[in-house]
Amino acid sequence: MADLFKALADGTRRIIMDELAQRDSQTLFEICGRLAMNHGLAMSRQAVSQHLAVLEEAGLVVSRREGRYKFHHLDTGPLRAIAQRWPQSTTED
Template sequence: MSDVYKALADETRRAILDELVRRDEQTLFELVNRLISAHGLSSSRQAVSQHLAVLEDAGLVRVERRGRYRIHHLDTGPLRAITERWPVALGDPSNTPNAHRKEKT
């Protein structure tokens, strides 16, 4: 499994995740159309396909074949690695476990 952080580094890929949050289980074509019509992006089918490959490699998107369609469904699980690595970033500002740690060296 590849790098979750690198997968998030591209705005088009983030828009794809947004779109899958809005409606899960979309095909490549549906995603391309939505990116263009609702996200102001002009992404070709091949571009989106490659982005989906990156997202899939990062574990953020799971793919299921249905006939000639590829259904993409969101898996936000890997994102948890980010909040666990720097625990401060939780929604509640008062909940910042490691914000005032003392040094060790």
């Protein structure tokens, strides 16, 4: 559970999740390109790779290997645990 929130804490990782939500199964290089292109984030490949590792450890990203490519896809499943942990207040609309 701690891994989940730690993964979500970083803004770059949330943008990576946005990109994967918009276009599934991207490689590391594709994600790097989109971060630079769509968000002006000029980061090293390693930085993005480390972010993906954190997301994967949290279960928010699943990857599959194909030859020299590694495709990443978003899994929003773990997010549901958040709403479940703190149920909606009765005083809220």
